[in-house]
Amino acid sequence: MAKELTSRAQDYSQWYNDLVIKGELADYSAVRGCMVIKPYGYALWENMRDVLDRMFKETGHQNAYFPLFVPKSLFEAEEKNAEGFAKECAVVTHYRLIADPNNKGKLMVDPEAKLEEELIVRPTSEAIIWNTYKTWIQSYRDLPILVNQWANVVRWEMRTRLFLRTAEFLWQEGHTAHATAQEAIAETKQMLNVYADFVENWMAVPVIKGIKSVNERFAGAEDTYCIEALMQDGKALQAGTSHFLGQNFAKAFDVKFSDQNNKQEYVWATSWGVSTRLIGGLVMTHSDDEGLVLPPRIAPIQVVIVPIFKGEEQKAILDEKVAELVKSFKAAGIRVKYDNSDHARPGWKFAEYELKGVPIRIAIGARDLENKQVELARRDTKEKLAVAMEGLTETVEALLVEIQSNLFERARKYRDEHITKADSWDHFLKILDTEGGFVSAHWDGTAETEDKIKELAKATIRCIPLDNPLEQGKCILTGNASTQRVLFARAY
RNA sequence: CGGGAAGUAGCGCAGUCCGGUAGCGUACCUGGUUUGGGACCAGGUGGUCGCAGGUUCGAAUCCUGUCUUCCCGACCA
Numbered sequence: 035m036a037k038e039l040t041s042r043a044q045d046y047s048q049w050y051n052d053l054v055i056k057g058e059l060a061d062y063s064a065v066r067g068c069m070v071i072k073p074y075g076y077a078l079w080e081n082m083r084d085v086l087d088r089m090f091k092e093t094g095h096q097n098a099y100f101p102l103f104v105p106k107s108l109f110e111a112e113e114k115n116a117e118g119f120a121k122e123c124a125v126v127t128h129y130r131l132i133a134d135p136n137n138k139g140k141l142m143v144d145p146e147a148k149l150e151e152e153l154i155v156r157p158t159s160e161a162i163i164w165n166t167y168k169t170w171i172q173s174y175r176d177l178p179i180l181v182n183q184w185a186n187v188v189r190w191e192m193r194t195r196l197f198l199r200t201a202e203f204l205w206q207e208g209h210t211a212h213a214t215a216q217e218a219i220a221e222t223k224q225m226l227n228v229y230a231d232f233v234e235n236w237m238a239v240p241v242i243k244g245i246k247s248v249n250e251r252f253a254g255a256e257d258t259y260c261i262e263a264l265m266q267d268g269k270a271l272q273a274g275t276s277h278f279l280g281q282n283f284a285k286a287f288d289v290k291f292s293d294q295n296n297k298q299e300y301v302w303a304t305s306w307g308v309s310t311r312l313i314g315g316l317v318m319t320h321s322d323d324e325g326l327v328l329p330p331r332i333a334p335i336q337v338v339i340v341p342i343f344k345g346e347e348q349k350a351i352l353d354e355k356v357a358e359l360v361k362s363f364k365a366a367g368i369r370v371k372y373d374n375s376d377h378a379r380p381g382w383k384f385a386e387y388e389l390k391g392v393p394i395r396i397a398i399g400a401r402d403l404e405n406k407q408v409e410l411a412r413r414d415t416k417e418k419l420a421v422a423m424e425g426l427t428e429t430v431e432a433l434l435v436e437i438q439s440n441l442f443e444r445a446r447k448y449r450d451e452h453i454t455k456a457d458s459w460d461h462f463l464k465i466l467d468t469e470g471g472f473v474s475a476h477w478d479g480t481a482e483t484e485d486k487i488k489e490l491a492k493a494t495i496r497c498i499p500l501d502n503p504l505e506q507g508k509c510i511l512t513g514n515a516s517t518q519r520v521l522f523a524r525a526y
Numbered sequence: 527c528g529g530g531a532a533g534u535a536g537c538g539c540a541g542u543c544c545g546g547u548a549g550c551g552u553a554c555c556u557g558g559u560u561u562g563g564g565a566c567c568a569g570g571u572g573g574u575c576g577c578a579g580g581u582u583c584g585a586a587u588c589c590u591g592u593c594u595u596c597c598c599g600a601c602c603a
Binding site: 038045047051056062063064065066114115119120121122157158189191192193251252253254255258275277340342343344345366376378379380381382383384385386397399400401402426479493526 | 528537560561562563564565583593594595596597599600601602603
């Protein structure tokens with residue numbers, strides 16, 4: 035065994051780290067809290083990015099790029115936003131290094147090169163963008179502005195985890211400006227739906243759409259909408275957020291427009307983002323003790339073909355036959371890899387591609403050529419099937435669709451089985467301590483109660499589901515009157 | 527940031543207590559035999575022991591500092 039994996043039951047955290055590192059998605063770096071995203075992991079991100087980018091464009095958005103640095107005076111303009119992020123900001127104070135006179139071969143910060151004004155490395159870009167929008171917007175004719183940027187941001191987290199919480203991460207952030215509150219709210223909801231569509235239909239990760247409580251709301255937002263996913267260890271993961279920012283940033287940066295009646299109005303704003311964190315969620319939703327399990331629609335490699343041969347002569351015959359298959363797969367838009375390298379034997383390759391989460395493996399040898407068939411193995415169910423060479427491309431296409439839907443259904447079943455109603459505090463705690471998952475419980479709607487529950491149960495309100503039915507009840511903690519249940523969970 | 531553990535060859539580890547100039551497995555290289563679930567035999571390559579100081583004739587080993595990672599907690603728009 036070349037690569038031993040920790041099992042989920044042994045140590046869930048270690049299992050996750052093993053998969054990310056041994057599955058070659060990412061690795062630790064020399065920089066605290068920052069990871070190296072390796073080619074295989076980046077290919078996965080590129081696939082995700084490309085699909086999202088297309089969805090953003092289909093909903094009328096354009097890409098742009100704003101600076102990495104935010105002058106402190108701009109950063110602090112929107113008070114709540116600044117306060118929310120202040121304690122995790124990297125700050126640039128100098129612009130030059132010089133040779134250290136007391137330490138040969140070493141450099142030191144030039145004390146003469148202190149910046150007049152500190153630059154904040156963006157933890158999010160509302161400030162720099164709204165400062166820019168001020169110059170873009172004069173009239174209602176300039177609205178809406180529908181802009182997205184693909185970027186990196188830095189949040190100086192105390193405790194980091196590969197993909198789930200890193201000091202630097204990749205994401206996209208949409209920042210839109212609108213003439214009316216209704217339009218901005220519609221945009222906020224539209225993008226939430228885009229995220230839910232992407233995460234469910236491409237990543238095969240079921241999510242619950244909802245709205246955050248005041249405590250969990252984005253700093254500077256009027257309302258934060260979110261999609262919440264459930265991991266295999268029963269903990270929840272916020273997979274994406276879409277914020278209705280009201281006029282907070284417009285007021286902070288004095289962004290006004292003239293309406294049809296030549297009346298000056300503040301602009302309405304939204305922002306929305308998803309990050310490389312989604313990759314962490316993907317790993318923890320589908321993968322198993324053998325390694326990663328990637329959904330076909332975003333897998334860097336959808337099909338791997340492993341030849342089984344004795345001697346160069348057989349290999350040449352297989353190479354020729356497989357070249358036809360590869361051509362046919364590629365013509366059908368299937369991402370296929372033919373691994374005919376001779377330094378690893380078939381068994382080794384089988385294990386390796388299982389670790390990498392490749393949805394379909396095809397093994398083909400002399401025996402198969404004779405029978406005009408191949409051995410096809412599904413990563414999701416670990417089933418092996420003998421499949422006719424005739425019409426193989428169509429078979430594979432259909433199977434990729436089936437695997438995609440099987441992964442989603444499996445995850446949804448798990449998620450649905452882990453939404454539990456609790457009507458007493460004891461039951462509430464018991465669920466959190468045993469099966470985990472979402473606990474649907476009444477809450478009196480106050481921030482104080484939410485804080486108290488967080489303190490006592492280490493669970494937070496993940497969201498108030500959008501389609502939540504109203505029902506009379508009593509708060510799980512205080513017993514005060516409540517009109518609806520909300521979803522609690524322990525979360526990443 | 528608090529508590530705990532760790533850092534020695536690409537990876538996984540032993541050696542550290544009791545100082546004497548580094549070893550095992552795997553990977554890698556060469557040759558051969560192999561190839562339908564992580565092959566075998568033989569011969570090799572590769573490490574200033576995380577980094578920086580200090581003690582000493584001599585440091586992976588003792589001392590000080592520092593960096594990084596993991597686990598638990600606090601924090602986490």
